[in-house]
Amino acid sequence: MSWPNPFSQPAKPVPWRRVRSWACTGCGECCRHFQVPLTPSEYVKVLKLLGSWPIEIRLGRPYLRKKPDGRCILQYKLGGMWLCGIQGFKPLACKLWPIKPLEKPKYGRRQEAAFHSRHGVFYVYLDPRCPGVELGEPTPKLAAAIAEAIDLLYNPSGAQRYTTSQLVPPQVPRVEVHGLEHPSALLYAAIRRYPHRLQP
Ligand code: SF4
Ligand code: SF4
Numbered sequence: 001m002s003w004p005n006p007f008s009q010p011a012k013p014v015p016w017r018r019v020r021s022w023a024c025t026g027c028g029e030c031c032r033h034f035q036v037p038l039t040p041s042e043y044v045k046v047l048k049l050l051g052s053w054p055i056e057i058r059l060g061r062p063y064l065r066k067k068p069d070g071r072c073i074l075q076y077k078l079g080g081m082w083l084c085g086i087q088g089f090k091p092l093a094c095k096l097w098p099i100k101p102l103e104k105p106k107y108g109r110r111q112e113a114a115f116h117s118r119h120g121v122f123y124v125y126l127d128p129r130c131p132g133v134e135l136g137e138p139t140p141k142l143a144a145a146i147a148e149a150i151d152l153l154y155n156p157s158g159a160q161r162y163t164t165s166q167l168v169p170p171q172v173p174r175v176e177v178h179g180l181e182h183p184s185a186l187l188y189a190a191i192r193r194y195p196h197r198l199q200p
Pocket of ligand 1: 023024025026027028029030031097098129130131132164
């Protein structure tokens with residue numbers, strides 16, 4: 001049985017007060033649907049750590065390259081889940097999805113979207129096209145994920161606990177490479193050396 005692709009529908013973000021929880025299921029669809037732009041510092045970081053192969057320039061702007069099937073070149077499949085090959089330094093756009101912390105209530109329902117963070121009030125919506133988004137009464141875990149997303153706006157390279165396409169469980173020891181934490185030295189080395197192995 002095949003399910004309709006939620007990304008064939010336009011985005012209708014819902015205010016966080018209407019969302020019970022969010023946890024990435026590893027379906028990998030966000031990494032197929034979107035092409036990720038790189039900020040100047042992300043561009044330099046990817047270039048320094050991996051080289052130029054994961055980057056493509058379109059209209060003068062750097063993006064993560066896509067595979068022929070539309071998936072991000074850095075995505076790979078493991079145990080039935082689609083995971084991120086650069087979990088330790090993924091771009092901010094990847095870190096934030098499917099949470100949209102905004103300075104203005106762009107998608108309406110101002111009161112339901114208002115979130116009081118340590119950086120002030122943000123208007124927060126989630127994109128329900130992500131199958132990990134469950135509607136209902138917000139849980140403390142959702143509030144923690146939103147607070148983390150807002151923190152990342154101020155510190156984009158900060159560590160992320162509530163994240164998309166988790167590489168490995170948090171209990172797996174981290175290693176440091178070029179001053180950045182990676183969950184697995186072996187996988188990181190393999191990605192550097194054998195980028196073609198990221199192909200499905
Ligand atoms: S964040 Fe959502 S859309 Fe993206 S891989 Fe996880 S469950 Fe799928
Ligand atoms: S989360 Fe990782 S695999 Fe997915 S688009 Fe971002 S960098 Fe690519």
